[in-house]
């Protein structure tokens with residue numbers, strides 16, 4: 428019987444105010460009118476904000492020790508060795524529910540630790556860190572991959588691989604393998620054969636290619652994770668995702684047994700229902716029937732389409748948010764009952780998007796004509812003394828030109844775009860992480876899920892198309908409870924979009940100006956009737 432959690436309004440939106448408005452200094456000086464400021468609005472000067480650097484106290488929103496989350500002992504030991512003592516709020520909420528075997532849609536704001544929220548339950552049940560009592564079960568399903576994690580970009584897939592390797596430790600690194608596009612497929616297939624990894628992490632195209640080539644055996648797969656699920660369910664990945672969803676294990680069709688308790692995945696069920704004397708024969712028999720998998724969809728934004736996909740591809744999935752767990756089907760039904768399609772989508776969308784921004788971000792925008800945008804960007808970086816800046820643009824072909832202009836102004840920059848090979852991309856990312864590059868100019872997809880804790884400023888040099896994209900971009904800073912700043916640079920005719928973003932995201936985006944190296948704010952009240 429699927430466990431139904433009572434539906435409560437997510438406490439997330441009340442627990443952490445999305446906008447921590449910066450305190451303005453007592454003494455406010457009205458700047459002389461020489462600035463081209465429209466009469467209705469005035470600029471109040473503020474002292475330069477000291478923007479928190481990454482070593483500010485990282486607050487995990489809700490401290491609960493991993494020891495209380497029923498992880499396997501070997502895994503808990505590894506977490507201790509890695510210095511990971513306390514779980515983040517989404518991990519506290521997700522780990523017990525996923526350990527029980529529920530299919531789920533996992534939503535929490537960017538940088539809140541969703542990767543470990545799904546990796547730890549998986550590593551607790553399969554591979555070298557699971558409870559030893561489950562060891563025999565592995566023989567039943569031996570020979571195939573037991574968990575597949577799909578991510579929309581190579582960088583995010585490699586980031587997940589590194590996170591899994593970190594927890595597994597050096598002696599078990601081979602238990603996880605990447606299958607990402609742009610790398611040598613032959614070598615990947617040879618590694619699959621040689622190392623027999625239990626966990627595969629990759630991009631949709633490469634995973635389905637290797638599966639079609641008959642080199643990836645996923646009949647015994649017990650876990651399927653779609654990280655950045657809203658991206659993966661877009662039409663761009665439709666064919667590859669369909670193949671993956673149809674070939675990786677099988678969709679769960681649990682039959683509720685007499686006691687009403689939830690039956691186990693086939694592998695575990697066989698082990699529990701077989702007389703000890705018969706275990707040897709069972710272990711020899713290669714499990715040809717597909718194992719019933721646990722399906723987990725993950726994203727900071729959870730629009731209705733993702734909830735419907737979770738329902739279609741899972742069995743009575745639960746919607747897990749940082750501080751509340753609900754039943755996906757009830758959530759969809761409630762949205763349907765409460766409102767017509769239009770409101771339902773926008774309401775669910777707002778809900779799905781509103782919880783997606785880290786709580787400690789500050790949001791601003793600045794007006795500049797297109798031809799002066801890079802100059803405005805340079806002034807922002809200098810005025811805020813930002814050390815690690817991610818700059819978003821909408822078209823890859825423009826990234827290189829921006830890098831060139833920044834370099835010409837003495838700001839070290841690099842860009843991640845489609846024409847770069849795997850090695851070049853990895854080199855640029857590591858140069859940015861190690862601060863050899865101060866600015867990384869990037870397109871939307873390249874940044875999804877990217878975890879660069881040091882990033883202290885995100886700049887939209889070209890505006891995102893909607894609140895979802897704004898949230899995923901802004902979420903590159905303010906990781907894991909740190910503070911961060913988002914500035915958008917636009918023309919006056921685009922200024923109206925910030926009202927929409929403010930409503931969708933539940934934040935305040937204040938207009939600012941850089942003058943004579945100082946970061947200045949427009950008084951919010953006056954500018955609202957401006958233009």
Ligand SMILES: Nc1ncnc2c1ncn2[C@@H]1O[C@H](COP(=O)(O)OP(=O)(O)OP(=O)(O)O)[C@@H](O)[C@H]1O
Pocket residue numbers: 511512513514515518535536537538539540541542543726727875876877878880902906907
């Ligand atoms: N319990 C924890 N204690 C300390 N650090 C943690 C913990 N959980 C995760 N982290 C670290 O926090 C950072 C962000 O984690 P992660 O990338 O999983 O966030 P996310 O919610 O998936 O973000 P996004 O939505 O952008 O993908 C990573 O560097 C990760 O190693």
